Amino acid sequence: MVDFGFGLVPSSRINLDLFDKDKYEELAAVEPDVRICMACGSCTAVCTAGKFSTTSLREAIEDIKNAQPAKAVEMLQACQLCGKCSMVCPRGINTRHLILSITKTYSTK
């Protein structure tokens, strides 16, 4: 085949076949709030860590749903658990526990 030089960067390609439903249910069992995020991005707007790094809870939740949990875990490593996101989240998500739970559930270490 002719290579036109177009293509996605492999790491950012979303492949939903890889979505691990069991793991996600495991996460949702310890923190059901993960299901109600509406990706508004308020958490990211106020994020203390996000000022200095690429931390974004919104993105981390998306990453998990997009079968890229490693990205989510890495992103959340900069979080300081300061709680600003929980103060602004319009859905009343218990963000700090969600962050801890994502790390616990998906961490490979």
Next chain:
Amino acid sequence: MTPLFHLLAVQAADPEVIDRIPSGYSHFVIPFTIGITFMLCWIGVGCIRLLAAIPQSDRLKFWKSLFLPKTIIKNLKDLFGDCLLHVKIWQRKPLLGYMHSAIAFGWFMLIVLGHIEVALFVPARLNVTRGGLFYPIFYRYFVWMNPGHTTLRGSFFFFLMDFFLLYVLSGIALAMFKRFRSIVLGMRHTTKPSLADRVALYSLWMIFPLRLLAESFTADLSGGSFLTVGVNHFWHLLFGDKLWFTPCWWAYSICLGLFFAAMPFSRYMHILTEVLWILLRNAGIQPHHPRKGVAEAEIYACSSCGLCLDACPMNVQKKNLKYSSVYFIRFLRRHNEKKINAIADKCLMCDKCHALCPVGVDAPALRRAQRATVNNSLPYDYSYLPSACAGQLSEQKVLYFAGCMTHLTPRIIKAVDRVFKAAGVEYAFADRDGGICCGRPLMLAGKTEAASKVIEANKKLIVESGCDTLVLSCPICYKIFKDEYHLEGIKVVHYTQFINDLIASGKLKVEKIDEKIVYHDPCELGRGCGVYYEPRAALGQAGTLVKASKEYDESVCCGGSLGSLTLDTRDRARISESSLEILLAEDPETIVTACPLCLKTFSEAVSNSRLPRKNVAVKDFAEVFCR
């Protein structure tokens, strides 16, 4: 009965008290002796194990503390005040305090006086090989009062023994009553006893009535005072001269034996472990693990009294009772890992249970240690910290650090700025453009190591600024800056203290207006750092301060606390509502708080609540002074 009397009369000589049974032994003492030996061995081994489990340096500190005059005095004070007289319970719930002290102090006095009697009248029997373990306990069984030789001293002891027996009995009666009608003693919720608790409880209830029975049956042999002799006459009226006292002494001994045998597995172990815990606590040793070492003494010192049940803000809903400290401790004892974690994560870390616990069990600290066993090893990456905290030398001596939460409620920043300007305070703003977190939320979540990284970075920033006073508007920040930052040469103050000083020194002029103000003690500021006075002093100058129905160390968390990891929004809202009700007890026009989190929580609660008082204003402390 009568034959015995005759027999003894033959050997009657001068002494006041005659050792009635030469061997100083009777079979009925066996149950008691087995029980007490088992319990003493258990606690002996436990103490050795516990002391072996704490770090060498702590152990040294412990031994040393036992000889320091200052700690000796404190130890004695606490042992008498907390273990025997239960002063802390008295202060809060007098009837409950009476109950606890009647049983503890009364029993203690009975044991001590019993031993003194033996030492005075039959000193040889104190020797362990001659029955020293049980003889003083069953003294009345073994001796015969020489009629006509009773001295004033002897009668005095008879009186004291009867008096304290009556005292204990009154406590036991209250305890029985409390089992069925706890609210009378001021407790809304009581703990559910476990099986061993029940065995120990029922035998404890039986011990003293049986003692009265046994001693009153023997009273015409071994003497007695108003109580035992009185009851003895009653028996004579009822049964004539046929008094079977041996079964009573057997029953008394069996109950004692049962109690001591069940003790190590029941809440009553606290009677002895409390002593060890007070000594360790006063030596200043901190637990490093939620179960091992000092923590072990701490969790076994809990008496399951259940005072933390009513204290806990989570318990506005009955379903949350199971997350109370008393159950946390119970599950720690049982090594029930799953339940321990669930309970540890739920708590708001408001510290109220610790402040009100009669034995000073620091359950929130244990919860933090428990969270750390799970969360401290989670990965983190703070490589960005150096760039976030590049220090900058400032000319101002006063440095203001707002913190994350205050940045979300900028009205506080504005108010602080206006107050500072009005008072002519030149200051530098450490995190004007946003900074990093203070580390307290990480600490509360058990990510201790990560917290220390954040602390280090912030500390550098502050030290390099060259300030001599650091002012904080968030109690969460204040707590950790005070406790963990160790900023030598820099005065760390909360803005309530700072502003109060400005008023006191006349730099800030305050106009008193006719406004009814109620002040809410934020958990981290009040119980956390002991700042109760300054905010009230300052507010008193600006308006009329009215009382909340619970304040100072009884103040209730607003529900917004960062301490809890798992409490959901709905549960929090219920807490806020009940907290609001407490504040509105005397119909204030304004609620003032000194914490950005409380400010936000109460502002929302007022507009959402079902209470009829929507017009009450919620203000930050600084806002009161820039009207």
